[in-house]
Amino acid sequence: MSVTPAQGGITAPEGYLAAGIACGIKASGLDLALLVTQRPATAAALFTTNRAAAAPVQLSRRHLGATGGHARAIVTNSGCANACTGAAGDAAARTMAERTAAALGCRPEEVLVASTGVIGVALDPATVSAGISAAAAALDRGNADLAARAIMTTDPWPKSHAVEVTTLQGRFRVGGMAKGSGMIEPNLATMLAYLTTDAEVSPTALRLALAEVCDDTFNAITVDGECSTNDAVFVLANGASGVRIDGRAEREALVGGLRAVARELALGIVRGGEGATKLVTVRVAGAASREDARVAARAIANSLLVKTAVHGGDPNWGRLVAVAGRCGAAFELSRARVAIGEVDLFAGGQPHDDRAAAAAAVLRGPEVAITVNLGTGGPHGATVWTCDLSAEYVRINAEYRT
């Protein structure tokens, strides 16, 4: 099995078309994306665990249940989350599915729906319906970049990736696109992300592969510790490549391809986090349990004091120890270790501040690895990706609606 980068983003696999158009939901810019498979496809998704799940999330969950894991299209609007919008919001989400189904000649249950933007603002059914008609008319395999742009809110750039997977059976492709870039926290689905493949996969196998892949990609990133009302990760598999996923080797190839695309998209979301200037990889080792490792990695990755220290280029390892000590995970100070890059700053209960200059040099780079060993002697570890916290994050979020 080999996985190599490919061109084409979300429509890199055979048999997918996309559109990204502007229909007036946002004051300006692209705000409606349509992704269509030309052949019937199996489908799976992971949705936000937020108990205030938005209308499109509830509708998509129902549709996947009704079809037993099949879909023909995913329609997404940006500029309005259609969350906390009551019965009118439910109706607007249904309208999106119905109009898309009518335009494509499929059943409404075969359409998945996603929305992103401000919570609590009504989504005008006429506006989004006109947009869907325009998008259906514009569908083309060459529109992957337009679609990736149309799902953006505060994202600084579109996130798109594709790979080709070569197996003994033949070749298939995986494509993807995603948007961030605030309200990002590992908790099942964590943003809007879309994966496509032209492998042939049963609904059950697709669901299992998606869960496995999200675990160490979309679920292992955090920008600000928030899990939104609208988060979703979708995957479609239309079988156009002729490669059928049925044996263990093929399942591994599928997971490998999906993971390669998902990881690139997930890291892209962190790199493009609101106000982010650095990608930070937080590795926790020496944990007494897998759960402890994850708790500690997430606590460190979400700590304002850690994120501001990284932003300021300050090798303040004391904050890392403080967070590890307070996060609830088993922690043994006398055997704990903290490193920034390859520079050990604290070990055996002793600071090594003579190495601060070397660590500060690491922090000046665009990518920073932080390693914290909890000192319990346990074998468990975890990795979480995050970004630094800048004054720009505050500015973006203090002024988001104003």
Place this chain on the structure above:
Amino acid sequence: MSVTPAQGGITAPEGYLAAGIACGIKASGLDLALLVTQRPATAAALFTTNRAAAAPVQLSRRHLGATGGHARAIVTNSGCANACTGAAGDAAARTMAERTAAALGCRPEEVLVASTGVIGVALDPATVSAGISAAAAALDRGNADLAARAIMTTDPWPKSHAVEVTTLQGRFRVGGMAKGSGMIEPNLATMLAYLTTDAEVSPTALRLALAEVCDDTFNAITVDGECSTNDAVFVLANGASGVRIDGRAEREALVGGLRAVARELALGIVRGGEGATKLVTVRVAGAASREDARVAARAIANSLLVKTAVHGGDPNWGRLVAVAGRCGAAFELSRARVAIGEVDLFAGGQPHDDRAAAAAAVLRGPEVAITVNLGTGGPHGATVWTCDLSAEYVRINAEYRT
């Protein structure tokens, strides 16, 4: 029982002396505070739950155990946390207790020690010893303000308060001082705070009263969700007023007096939070359990998106619903309610954005109340105080050591 404000801060009760001096731990400014009771006093304290507890925390905990809850003095340095400093740090904390005991003529076990500042930097025993000698020579009842200033790190102003409590038995006073102002999160003790009283209280009664009072004061505030390695709340009771706390009414009077001072100090810490411009009171109601109410209130109070929206004066109630929905507490969207001040912005599953201007007016004030009803119909509630998140917080914490 009546509780009325009094002058005099930490030395307002009879029989307490204080000093605040500069001894060179900080590059400039006051950095050593000494608080002494002229009569033997009972003592109690709550310490950080951080598993990387600093040397002075570990020492003070041992001393309180050794004396069975008695103390003569509390010595505090700012400018160095003496945390993660290994055996040398343990020795430095012991030196602080021994030098203070020698200067006052008491046993080292009767001295409690606290430190605050940068983690992982060695505390020079000679410097702090010279400071203790100078502070002992400067002890005076009129030094409450100097002591309150000497415990500060990034605090914008000293926090000091006192009350007089009148009971059927007579009058006693409660005094206090505290410092913030980052690494503040409700988790047992949450900063350095000192309470004194001239009531006569047994060690057990004092411990119980402190725990009760901290529960809805120092444990109900958050600036940035961090619980530091050095947090401690101390209380001394020296009996100089002649009022003995033995019956139920007297216990209530003691708690009332302690709470009045503790609340003022706790809110002062939030008002003086790093970069804070507003005091935010987060009230959660309609929770299915007390724990759910607290979880939700803390999640809202620590949410970057909520704190930045408040900073920007944006009545973005959708973020409040999103946090309530993702925090893990039972939540029923269709019956949830969100208000900013007295302005209901979301109720019965419906936004009321026509009221946004009224809510924005509330947000322009220096004190903002946010109320979220989780909609479960449960009777439980909780209150947490926090501040807004400004670019100034980022600046302070990105540049703390540099």
